Amino acid sequence: MSPIDRVDRRLMSGEAYDRIRAAIVTGDLAPGERVKDSELAERMGLSRTPVREALARLADMGLVEAKPGVYTRIATLDKDEVARTLAVLKALDELAVRTGTPNLTKGDLNLMRDLNTEFEAAVARNDVQAALEADERFHSVPVTAAQNPLIARVMDQLHPQIHRILYRKFSTLYGAQNTGGHHRELIEILASGDAEEAAKRSGAHWNELGGLIDQLFANAELTA
Known part of the structure; x- marks a missing residue:
């Protein structure tokens, strides 16, 4: 096998990983659904090896469960x-x-304002994918500014677990939170330079989201 072949294989594994992860987030692959690497490979036009590698990565992230054989x-x-x-x-x-x-x-702050405008427009037209992308890009600005790649890497691994809930209950979670308003509040605090207050505002956002998700579980709205 040549070095070029190895690069191609890694690229195919990455493509399979991205596509399967996206299908899990959007619900195209539903919680509890059984999958076969052969069927996924045929569906995506790839060989089984990169699909198996992608499923192994997703299992490490907690998005896939496997019992060998x-x-x-x-x-x-x-x-x-x-x-x-x-x-x-x-x-x-x-x-x-x-x-x-x-x-x-x-x-950076102007970019966050622009991204929040994109986010609110996406919410208004019920465009789940665009809203999630704008929201993630919005929050990535201070993460990037922190200049700690490890934070970004771990958050990227964990986000899909929450994004698939946001996808299923988009109007409940985004509408109830007035997320766009929270974004504007955060921007103003960031602009003031008050790092502790900004962190507190960020934490409050996660607390509120967690409370709403707890209620969805209590109402059995997130069962597979």
Whole structure:
């Protein structure tokens, strides 16, 4: 096998990973659904090897559950696991905001304002994908400013666990939170340079989201 072949294989594995992860987030692959690498490979026009590698990565992230020789399935939504994920995301986001605030430029703040405008427009037209993308890009600005790639890497691994809930209950979670208004409040605090208050505002956002998700579980609205 040549070096070029190895690069191609990694690219195919990455493509399979991105596409399967997206299908899990959007619900095209539903919680509890059993999957076969052969069927996914045929569906995506790829060989089985990169699909198997992608499923292994997704299992490490908690998005796929596998019992060798028995089944591979999309992970169900577990209340305790979601709570643990939210706790880690909250802590990392607070840390990123706290350390990133002094590094934010006027350009960064203007970008956040533009992204929030995009977010609110997407919410208004019920465009779930565009809203999620704008929201993630919005919050990535202070994360990038924190200049700690480890924070960004771990958050990127954990976000899909929450995004698939947001996808299923978009209007409930985004509408009830007035997320656009919270974004504007955060921008103003960041512009003032008050890192502790900004981190506190960020933490409050995660607390409110967690409370809404807890209520969805209590109402059995997130069962597979």
